[in-house]
Every structure is written in structure tokens, then in C-alpha cells.
Amino acid sequence: MTDGRTRFPPINPRCPHLLHGGDYNPEQWLDSPGVIDEDFRMMKLAGANCMTVGVFSWVSLEPREGEFTFSWLDDIMDRLAKAGMFAVLATPSGARPAWMSQKYPEVLRVREDRLRNLHGLRHNHCFTSPVYREKCRIINTKLAERYKDHPALLLWHVSNECSGQCHCELCQQAFRTWLRQRYGDSLDAMNKAWWTAFWSRTFTSWDQIESPSSRGERALPGLNLDWRRFVVHQTVDFLGAEIAPLKAITPGVPVTTNLMGAHPCMDYWKFAPALDVISNDNYPAWHGRGDNLPVAAQVGFVHDLMRSLKGGRPFMLMETTPSIVNWQEVAKLKRPGMHRLASLQAVAHGGDTVLYFQWRKGRGGSEQFHGAVVDHVGHEHTRVFRDVVEVGETLSKLDDLVGTTTPVEAAILMDWENRWALDDSECVQKKKGYFETCLEHHRAFWSMGIATDVIDQDADFTKYRLLVAPMLFMVRKGVGERIEQFVAAGGTFVATYMTGQVDDSTLCFLGGFPGPLRKVLGIWAEETDGLYDFDANSIVPQPSNALGLDKTYQAGEICDLIHAEAATVVATYGGDFYAGRPVVTVNTLGKGQGWYIAARSEYAFLADFYARLAQQLGLHRVLEADLPEGVSAHLRTDGQREFVFLLNFAAADRTVRLGTARYRDVLTGRPVKGRLVLGRYGSAVLERKA
Numbered sequence: 120m121t122d123g124r125t126r127f128p129p130i131n132p133r134c135p136h137l138l139h140g141g142d143y144n145p146e147q148w149l150d151s152p153g154v155i156d157e158d159f160r161m162m163k164l165a166g167a168n169c170m171t172v173g174v175f176s177w178v179s180l181e182p183r184e185g186e187f188t189f190s191w192l193d194d195i196m197d198r199l200a201k202a203g204m205f206a207v208l209a210t211p212s213g214a215r216p217a218w219m220s221q222k223y224p225e226v227l228r229v230r231e232d233r234l235r236n237l238h239g240l241r242h243n244h245c246f247t248s249p250v251y252r253e254k255c256r257i258i259n260t261k262l263a264e265r266y267k268d269h270p271a272l273l274l275w276h277v278s279n280e281c282s283g284q285c286h287c288e289l290c291q292q293a294f295r296t297w298l299r300q301r302y303g304d305s306l307d308a309m310n311k312a313w314w315t316a317f318w319s320r321t322f323t324s325w326d327q328i329e330s331p332s333s334r335g336e337r338a339l340p341g342l343n344l345d346w347r348r349f350v351v352h353q354t355v356d357f358l359g360a361e362i363a364p365l366k367a368i369t370p371g372v373p374v375t376t377n378l379m380g381a382h383p384c385m386d387y388w389k390f391a392p393a394l395d396v397i398s399n400d401n402y403p404a405w406h407g408r409g410d411n412l413p414v415a416a417q418v419g420f421v422h423d424l425m426r427s428l429k430g431g432r433p434f435m436l437m438e439t440t441p442s443i444v445n446w447q448e449v450a451k452l453k454r455p456g457m458h459r460l461a462s463l464q465a466v467a468h469g470g471d472t473v474l475y476f477q478w479r480k481g482r483g484g485s486e487q488f489h490g491a492v493v494d495h496v497g498h499e500h501t502r503v504f505r506d507v508v509e510v511g512e513t514l515s516k517l518d519d520l521v522g523t524t525t526p527v528e529a530a531i532l533m534d535w536e537n538r539w540a541l542d543d544s545e546c547v548q549k550k551k552g553y554f555e556t557c558l559e560h561h562r563a564f565w566s567m568g569i570a571t572d573v574i575d576q577d578a579d580f581t582k583y584r585l586l587v588a589p590m591l592f593m594v595r596k597g598v599g600e601r602i603e604q605f606v607a608a609g610g611t612f613v614a615t616y617m618t619g620q621v622d623d624s625t626l627c628f629l630g631g632f633p634g635p636l637r638k639v640l641g642i643w644a645e646e647t648d649g650l651y652d653f654d655a656n657s658i659v660p661q662p663s664n665a666l667g668l669d670k671t672y673q674a675g676e677i678c679d680l681i682h683a684e685a686a687t688v689v690a691t692y693g694g695d696f697y698a699g700r701p702v703v704t705v706n707t708l709g710k711g712q713g714w715y716i717a718a719r720s721e722y723a724f725l726a727d728f729y730a731r732l733a734q735q736l737g738l739h740r741v742l743e744a745d746l747p748e749g750v751s752a753h754l755r756t757d758g759q760r761e762f763v764f765l766l767n768f769a770a771a772d773r774t775v776r777l778g779t780a781r782y783r784d785v786l787t788g789r790p791v792k793g794r795l796v797l798g799r800y801g802s803a804v805l806e807r808k809a
């Protein structure tokens with residue numbers, strides 16, 4: 120959903136094009152004559168219009184404390200401007216000079232076992248340390264003052280992939296302060312929320328509280344969850360401290376930081392308000408076992424999340440590799456066509472950029488064999504370079520896409536706090552598979568060409584017609600009521616096994632699961648059965664059920680034993696001692712419906728279930744006809760025109776039925792009607808009237 124808009128302005132109105140470029144580290148080549156000239160020559164050939172500079176460059180900018188060396192960066196910024204290109208200018212805090220760690224050990228991160236790290240690697244800093252924050256403030260101020268009027272400056276890229284935790288004494292203090300605020304300065308309230316009478320854990324003074332540790336407390340779910348919340352809070356606070364001088368000096372320059380998809384450690388909904396534009400790093404493992412479809416669907420999920428984080432505003436693909444990823448199990452080359460396909464996939468889901476890590480391969484360092492646009496051979500006559508040129512040419516024809524939006528009627532709810540609570544909870548199965556379950560539900564829509572947002576439970580549900588919330592184990596305050604209102608007003612809500620068991624503090628709901636969702640779902644979940652992987656049950660649809668389901672499906676792993684209270688039974692279990700008891704139910708509340716899927720199932724069930732539900736609700740699909748297996752379809756619009764992306768992730772030709780609409784192929788200009796054949800990893804962008 121797009122907050123009522125059909126088009127957003129470009130990321131920075133100074134560049135009304137899709138951005139193409141990548142991480143550029145010229146500081147590694149300053150003493151190699153000719154390399155930088157060659158870079159700029161080849162950037163033109165590649166159709167690059169921007170470069171991300173300054174990531175991890177601290178020691179090249181401040182080799183000794185208080186001594187600044189900007190001349191090399193001045194030169195790069197000037198060259199970019201001269202070439203008509205732009206800079207995504209990074210603050211360097213993702214890695215820092217050794218002099219700083221040596222002089223101020225407090226900047227170094229402390230592990231959960233309370234051992235302070237040595238200097239080294241990157242992302243090895245304390246987010247609380249006043250010294251580190253001050254050093255960041257100084258360098259960021261210098262950068263902003265120096266380049267505030269520079270014609271190349273397009274965007275600030277703050278730090279890099281903020282992640283990890285620090286357990287130092289400064290962080291412990293900050294955690295205690297945060298807890299006092301959360302619990303209104305009441306130890307009693309905190310003790311109750313954490314259920315500390317269990318195992319004699321009641322805290323009688325704030326300074327007794329410590330972050331979770333393998334050497335100490337690690338089995339207090341309320342503490343674990345609050346610590347994770349605090350880590351996110353502190354990280355965002357640190358980002359805010361980095362952003363403050365940039366905003367003060369360059370209020371008109373947008374700010375981003377590169378996120379890491381649906382990374383388990385951070386709650387990106389808390390990052391979004393601090394950023395002007397969302398950007399993401401994306402390193403899918405293409406060409407693995409089987410086909411590319413699960414990978415493609417997962418990437419689609421992440422792109423949808425990125426688009427959703429700021430209410431439908433186009434996001435940036437900040438990093439992806441033009442060829443291989445050197446840190447994965449296997450560094451498999453992208454097969455011909457895949458680079459263009461994966462690049463267009465980002466645009467199809469609402470991305471306005473395709474940027475790489477990185478422009479040129481380094482000679483040394485642990486990433487010397489990571490894919491890059493320019494290889495060690497040093498010229499443009501490589502397969503990868505040609506792939507990049509092709510993407511550059513493609514993007515240059517898609518100016519009309521900039522800022523366009525994706526109309527969405529359905530949302531998948533994937534909530535980080537819920538994920539942490541589930542992962543931490545000792546029940547039913549060691550591995551809960553929450554994220555994977557969200558992916559499977561999303562994939563059912565992805566394969567039908569129905570756009571979905573990916574939201575959390577604090578989102579505004581009223582924008583949608585269908586809300587799918589797999590395994591919503593934790594239901595935060597007020598959310599049950601909001602879902603009830605959503606359904607009463609005509610919305611359709613789908614929940615599954617393991618729903619409505621704990622509150623914000625991980626305390627179980629009393630009086631029957633699914634707690635605050637019991638009324639909307641019209642069921643009581645009495646018990647939950649964890650099955651071994653060699654166990655199986657089945658889902659048997661009732662004769663003439665509401666969705667017309669008529670096949671039997673496999674179920675397993677997690678099975679809720681439920682009672683249909685107000686709900687109607689749509690399918691029952693086929694086996695075990697609970698054979699005949701409800702496994703799929705639907706409840707009517709006001710003008711809407713609440714569905715419950717009580718067991719984990721094979722994917723075929725979800726595909727059929729959502730196909731029929733979507734049909735019943737009349738959800739819009741990009742194309743009316745079913746898509747061939749392996750093809751995904753996406754739509755962006757400016758209100759007048761619709762841009763339809765057809766992406767073939769199958770390793771064979773696919774024929775797509777276009778229906779009766781008349782199309783124009785945006786890339787070739789040719790009219791298209793009726794059918795379109797997409798080759799292996801083929802992709803097309805078509806335009807039709809809205």
C-alpha cells in the first residue's frame with residue numbers, strides 16, 4: 120500500500136533515474152597509477168550513474184587522531200561530478216583505525232561472555248561508547264561540511280550493515296536505564312513481566328540486572344526479549360547520533376543505511392523512521408539444489424519487506440554481486456541471464472536502484488575473490504562486465520519507473536519480536552521454522568502474481584483486504600482488538616497453529632489460546648502436538664466446504680488440537696487420536712472472516728487454499744491467466760500507466776498468457792499481444808494502460 124500515493128519523488132530529485140553503480144574503494148588503489156582513470160572510463164561503459172564511496176574508509180580519512188586527509192576523496196567526488204555521476208557518500212564507522220582502539224579500548228565490543236574483543240575485523244564497536252559516538256560525530260561533521268555543496272553528493276550512507284551486540288559495562292548501564300523507562304521505574308513491574316519468582320530470580324535492585332550470557336542468565340525469556348529490544352533501540356540510537364550532524368549540515372540530502380534483508384538480529388521496523396529511504400543488501404544463493412524458485416520467492420519476500428518498511432516508497436538495492444559471492448558455501452557463477460533477471464526482480468518489487476558490491480576487485484583482503492564489476496584482469500572484456508553493461512542499458516530505458524508504486528491488497532505479517540519469542544520458547548519443536556513458514560505463505564501469492572506487503576503487528580491493517588499472520592505466537596497489547604476491528608469491518612484474517620499464546624512480555628495468555636484472537640477466530644486451541652519428521656497426519660476437507668477444497672493434504676510437525684466454538688469446520692485431521700477434529704476453520708465476525716489453519720502442511724495445501732481464497736475475495740492479479748511454473752509477475756504504476764514485469768526463474772522457456780490487454784515492450788518499444796515467450800531466465804517489462 121502506498122499511503123494513497125501513486126508516485127513518490129526520486130530518492131533525490133537531482134537524479135530522476137534508476138541508480139546503477141556500486142561500492143567503490145579507490146583508497147585501495149591510490150598508489151597504482153592509471154587505475155582510477157580506467158575506473159572512470161569503464162564506469163561510463165557500464166552505464167553507471169553513481170558510486171558508493173567511503174564505506175570503511177576511516178583510516179584513509181583520518182590516519183592519525185585529528186589529522187584529516189580528504190584530498191583523495193575530493194578528487195573522486197570531483198571526478199564523479201565531472202562525469203555527470205553521483206556519490207552515495209558513506210560515513211566510515213563500520214570499521215575504524217587501529218589508533219582508536221589502541222588509545223580508547225572502550226570503543227571495542229564486549230562479547231556475551233564479557234570478554235572484550237581485540238582490534239580487528241569490522242562492525243566491532245560498542246554502540247553506546249561516548250568516545251566512539253564522539254569520534255563518529257567529528258568525522259561525519261567533517262564530511263558533511265566538506266561536501267555539503269558538492270554537486271556529486273546525492274545521498275548519505277550511514278555506517279554499514281549495523282548489527283551485533285555489545286555487553287560492556289556502558290551497555291549494561293544503558294540497558295538498565297532503558298529497563299527503568301520501560302517499566303516505569305518499577306522493579307516489581309519488571310519482575311512480574313519476567314515471571315522471576317520462578318527459580319528464585321526476583322531482582323531487588325536494578326544493578327543486579329545483566330544482559331543474557333552463556334556464563335550466566337540465559338533462560339529468562341522476558342529478559343532475553345527485552346535485551347534484544349534494547350540492542351535494536353541502542354543501534355537505532357547510535358544511527359540517530361550519526362545522522363544528527365549530517366541532517367544539521369545537509370538537511371536536504373536523504374539518509375539511508377544498508378539493511379540485511381530479514382536478518383534475524385535486527386527489527387528493521389524500528390530503523391525505518393530514522394531513514395529517508397530504505398536500502399538493502401541482497402546476496403541470494405542462485406543455482407543451488409533443485410530449481411531457483413524457492414530462492415526467487417524468498418528474494419521477493421525480502422524486496423516486499425523493503426518496500427513495505429516505508430509505506431510503499433521505492434527502496435534501494437544497495438549491494439548485490441554482479442557474479443559470485445565469496446563467503447557462501449559454494450561460489451557459483453550466475454548463469455547467463457540471471458544477473459539481468461535478478462536486477463529486474465528488485466525493480467519489479469519497487470526498487471529504484473541496482474548497486475553492486477563492488478566496482479573493482481581488491482588485490483588483497485578477505486574479499487579479494489568476491490564478485491565485482493571489474494575483475495583482476497582489469498579490462499571490460501569479461502562476461503560479467505558485459506552482463507553489467509546490459510543491466511545498465513536496461514535500467515537507462517526505465518526512467519518512467521522512478522518513484523512508481525505497487526498497489527497491494529494483501530499483507531503477510533512477519534514480526535521480529537514474535538520471531539525472537541518463538542525461537543526462544545522451549546515448546547513443541549526445537550526449531551519452530553517461523554521465518555520459513557512466513558516465506559511459504561508469501562510464496563503462494565508470489566506464484567499467483569498477487570502483490571503482498573510484508574508488515575509487522577504494529578502496522579496499520581486497515582489498508583488491506585487480506586491479512587495473513589502465520590504463527591502469531593506473541594500478540595502485543597491492542598493487536599487482538601485491531602485485528603477484530605479489521606475483520607468486523609470486512610477484512611479477512613488468516614492465522615495458523617501456535618497463535619495467540621503469549622503477550623508482549625512472553626507471559627502466556629490465561630483462559631484459552633489463541634488468547635486475544637479467540638473471538639475473531641472462533642476457536643479454542645486446547646493442546647499443541649509436536650510431531651517427529653517421520654510422523655504424518657493429513658488435512659481432509661469437509662464435503663462442500665466454503666472454499667471447495669477437495670484434495671487430501673499432508674500435515675505434520677506442529678498440530679494444534681482445536682475446538683470450533685463459533686467457527687465452521689472446513690477440514691478435519693485424517694489421522695492419529697485426533698482424527699476427525701477440526702484442522703481448518705472459518706469464523707464470521709461482522710462483515711469479515713477469520714480463518715484458522717491448525718497444522719503445518721505441505722506447500723500444495725497453501726497454494727490451493729490461497730488460490731481459492733484469493734478468487735473468493737477477488738484479489739487483483741497482475742495477469743488474469745495462471746502463470747506458468749517459475750514465472751513471477753509484478754506491477755508498478757504511476758496511476759496512468761501500468762508497468763508489468765514478467766520474470767522467468769525457470770531454466771527453460773515459458774509461455775505467458777497476457778489476456779486481451781494491449782502491451783508495449785518498454786525495452787524494445789514493440790507492441791505485444793496475446794502471448795509472450797520468455798527464454799530461460801528471461802525477463803520483460805511491458806506497459807499497459809491503467
Ligand code: GLA
Nearest residue numbers: 279280400402438444476489
Ligand atoms: C556485505 C558488506 C560488504 C561486503 C559484502 C560482500 O553486504 O556490506 O561490505 O562485505 O557483504 O558480500
Ligand code: ZN
Nearest residue numbers: 245285287290
Ligand atoms: Zn558496549
